[in-house]
Every structure is written in C-alpha cells, then in structure tokens.
Amino acid sequence: MKNVYIHILVMAVVTYLVRVIPLIFFHGGIRSAFFRSFLHYVPYVTLSVMTFPAIITASGSYVCGVIGFAVAVIVSLVKGSLPLVAACCCLTVYISSLFI
Amino acid sequence: MGTGLSSYTRGIRDGLPIAIGYFAVSFSLGILMRNSGLDPLQGLVMSLVNNTSAGEAAAVGIIADGGSYLEMAINQAVINIRYFLMSAALCVHLDPGLSLGRRMLVGFDVTDEIFATLIGQKQPVSEYFAYGLASITIPGWAAGTVLGIVFGDILPADIVSALSVALYAMFIAVVIPPARKDGRILAIVLVSMLGSWLFTLEPIASYISEGVKIIILTLVISALAAVIWPLKEDEE
Structure with a gap:
C-alpha cells in the first residue's frame, strides 16, 4: 500500500485547485454553454457510477444488497431525506441478513 | 469588525443544521474507510483537508486498490469538477473588492451545501459569513468521519455490514428525486x-x-x- 498521507496530500491539492481557480481567475462566471451543461450533469453520473453496483456488494451479501438498493430507490421516490433513506436501507439490509 | 463578527456568528448558526447532516454522511463514509483499512487519524486528516463526500469515498477505494498518485489526482479532479462550476458562480456573489488572499480562503470550503447557502444570501456575501459556515461544518464533517471509523471497529460485524450501504443510499437519495422530475x-x-x-x-x-x-x-x-x-x- 502506498503512503496514505501522500494520497491525502494529492487529493487535497487537486481538490483545492478545482475550488480556487475560478475564484482567482473568473470574475464573470463560465460562458461556454457546453462546459456549463457538462458540469451540470457530472454529479449525477459520478454518484450513479459510484453507487451501482457497489451498493449491491458492499454488505457482503448480494441478496441483501439488492433488497437494500430497491428500498433506497423506493424511499427516495416516495420522498425521503438523506438520513431517512440511509436508515431504511441499512435497516432492511440488517433485517434481511438475519434471514439469509 | 462589528459586522464581521455578527456575520461570522450568523454563519455558525446557519451552518449548524448543515454540520449535523454532514455528521451523518461522514459517519457512513467513516464505516467505508474502516472497511478499507484506514485508521482514525488518516480519516481525520483526509476529512479536514478535503470536505467532499464523493471525492473521499472514491479516494478510499483507490487507496485500498493500491492505485497510483496520478490516478488519484485525475480521479479527484474529475469527481470534484462540479466545485469548479460552483466557485465560478460564487465569484459573482462575493464582494468584487475582496482581495486575492481572502478569495483563496473562501475557496477552501466550497461544497454543495455551503455553495447553496452562500448564493442564497444577499449580495455581496460577507466573507465572514462563509468563514462561520466553515468553522462549524468542517469539524462536524471531520468528527463524523473519525467516529465512523472508531465505531466500525467496535460494533458487531453484521451491523457494520449493514451500515456499509449507508453512504450509497444517501447518494441514491441525491440522484433519484431530480431523476423523477x-x-x-x-x-x-x-x-x-x-x-x-x-x-x-x-x-x-x-x-x-x-x-x-x-x-x-x-x-x-x-x-x-x-x-x-x-x-x-x-x-x-
């Protein structure tokens, strides 16, 4: 395993640069329609890619993972705050793991 | 400085509910860090200097995989590129006379929630308000991370397994409501x-x-x- 603290330093420098460059150089916002659209869609892609299929495998049981994923989607659709969706998902994964 | 201090305290007050929300998210992140073998100090440092859920979650995976520093750098730049958009939009909301050094200080803590709070303020946004938000939300974020790692070690294995899906469930709660509309x-x-x-x-x-x-x-x-x-x- 490479040095964790060097990894953290790399992360911190890159993330800070992403945050600070516009504050240093741009005073009128971003003009390019393509770039603005691209940046608008990025979070949805990244979060979706990170979540699926990781949520299925994270608990160690595929069946519990699929059930937890379904519950998270349903609660989010019905109207759920972040903590509520997370609590429902964890609880279902826990309960289903008792039976499987 | 009187108005500076009152803006700062207002920032702390408005930041408190965000800090509580952060605590829940970073606790879930801490569980994933613990599963990947990070210790509480590593988690603390990572959260103090990064303040980003998706970025840190991806970073934990890269560290566990033994990924290179280059992979880490590109990955973080791509995942966190949304902050680029936020900072660019934030420029317009800050005092145009704000010095470079102060802009660079405000830029340290641009997150989804902080950005939303800042642009909801009357223009120009007080830099002290931003520092107030940062002063309460960064410790909340870091404390949750550390406790997630510590409790990941203490709690029974089946409970930790169930908690391992928490952060992903929160990501679903972020993407599904807009996808529905x-x-x-x-x-x-x-x-x-x-x-x-x-x-x-x-x-x-x-x-x-x-x-x-x-x-x-x-x-x-x-x-x-x-x-x-x-x-x-x-x-x-």
Missing part, C-alpha cells in the same frame, strides 16, 4: 449505472480500476449529455 437526469442515471456495472465484468474489470472507471464514465457520459441536451440560459 427530469427525464434527462433519469436517462443519465440509468446509463451511468449500466455502464458502471459493465465495467465490473471480466475481462474489463482486470484492466480498469474503480478510480479509472469513474474518470472514464464521468467524462464520456457527461460530455454526451451536454451535447445532446445543452442547458438553456435559465437552467442550472
């Missing part, structure tokens, strides 16, 4: 999940790590979406 977002979410799953199949999975997968899919899918569905001026 907007067919474009729904298509993007579905294509992204499908693409992500394809990358876990052999033989692709042997060649492409989790960190690189996020880079490729984010760049390609977001760029395609931007070409197919460019935003209109008033959409954001």
Whole structure:
C-alpha cells in the first residue's frame, strides 16, 4: 500500500485547485454553454457510477444488497431525506441478513 | 469588525443544521474507510483537508486498490469538477473588492451545501459569513468521519455490514428525486449505472480500476449529455 498521507496530500491539492481557480481567475462566471451543461450533469453520473453496483456488494451479501438498493430507490421516490433513506436501507439490509 | 463578527456568528448558526447532516454522511463514509483499512487519524486528516463526500469515498477505494498518485489526482479532479462550476458562480456573489488572499480562503470550503447557502444570501456575501459556515461544518464533517471509523471497529460485524450501504443510499437519495422530475437526469442515471456495472465484468474489470472507471464514465457520459441536451440560459 502506498503512503496514505501522500494520497491525502494529492487529493487535497487537486481538490483545492478545482475550488480556487475560478475564484482567482473568473470574475464573470463560465460562458461556454457546453462546459456549463457538462458540469451540470457530472454529479449525477459520478454518484450513479459510484453507487451501482457497489451498493449491491458492499454488505457482503448480494441478496441483501439488492433488497437494500430497491428500498433506497423506493424511499427516495416516495420522498425521503438523506438520513431517512440511509436508515431504511441499512435497516432492511440488517433485517434481511438475519434471514439469509 | 462589528459586522464581521455578527456575520461570522450568523454563519455558525446557519451552518449548524448543515454540520449535523454532514455528521451523518461522514459517519457512513467513516464505516467505508474502516472497511478499507484506514485508521482514525488518516480519516481525520483526509476529512479536514478535503470536505467532499464523493471525492473521499472514491479516494478510499483507490487507496485500498493500491492505485497510483496520478490516478488519484485525475480521479479527484474529475469527481470534484462540479466545485469548479460552483466557485465560478460564487465569484459573482462575493464582494468584487475582496482581495486575492481572502478569495483563496473562501475557496477552501466550497461544497454543495455551503455553495447553496452562500448564493442564497444577499449580495455581496460577507466573507465572514462563509468563514462561520466553515468553522462549524468542517469539524462536524471531520468528527463524523473519525467516529465512523472508531465505531466500525467496535460494533458487531453484521451491523457494520449493514451500515456499509449507508453512504450509497444517501447518494441514491441525491440522484433519484431530480431523476423523477427530469427525464434527462433519469436517462443519465440509468446509463451511468449500466455502464458502471459493465465495467465490473471480466475481462474489463482486470484492466480498469474503480478510480479509472469513474474518470472514464464521468467524462464520456457527461460530455454526451451536454451535447445532446445543452442547458438553456435559465437552467442550472
């Protein structure tokens, strides 16, 4: 395993640069329609890619993972705050793991 | 300085509910860190200097995989590129006379929630208000991370397994409500999940790590979406 603290330093420098460059150089916002659209869609892609299929495998049981994923989607659709969706998902994964 | 101090205290007050929300998210993140073998000090330092849920979650995977520093750098730049948009928009809301040093200080803590709070303020936004928000939300974020790692070690294994899905469930809670209202977002979410799953199949999975997968899919899918569905001026 490479040095964790060097990894953290790399992360911190890159993330800070992403945050600070516009504050240093741009005073009128971003003009390019393509770039603005691209940046608008990025979070949805990244979060979706990170979540699926990781949520299925994270608990160690595929069946519990699929059930937890379904519950998270349903609660989010019905109207759920972040903590509520997370609590429902964890609880279902826990309960289903008792039976499987 | 009187108005500076009152803006600072207002920032702390408005930041408190955000800090509580952060605590729950970073506790879930701490569980994932613990599963990947990070110790509480590493988690504390990572959260204090990064303040980013998706970025840190991806970083933990890269560290566990033994990924290179270059992979880490590109991955973080891509995942966190949304802050670029936020900082650019924030420029317009800050005092135009704010010095470079102060701008660089405000830039340290641009997150989704902080950004939303700052642009909701009357212009120009007080820099001290931003420092107030940072003073309460960064400790909340860091404390949750550390406790997540510590409790991940103390709690029984089956409970830790169940808690391991928490952060992903929160990510679902972020993407699903807008996907329900907007067919474009729904298509993007579905294509992204499908693409992500394809990358876990052999033989692709042997060649492409989790960190690189996020880079490729984010760049390609977001760029395609931007070409197919460019935003209109008033959409954001």
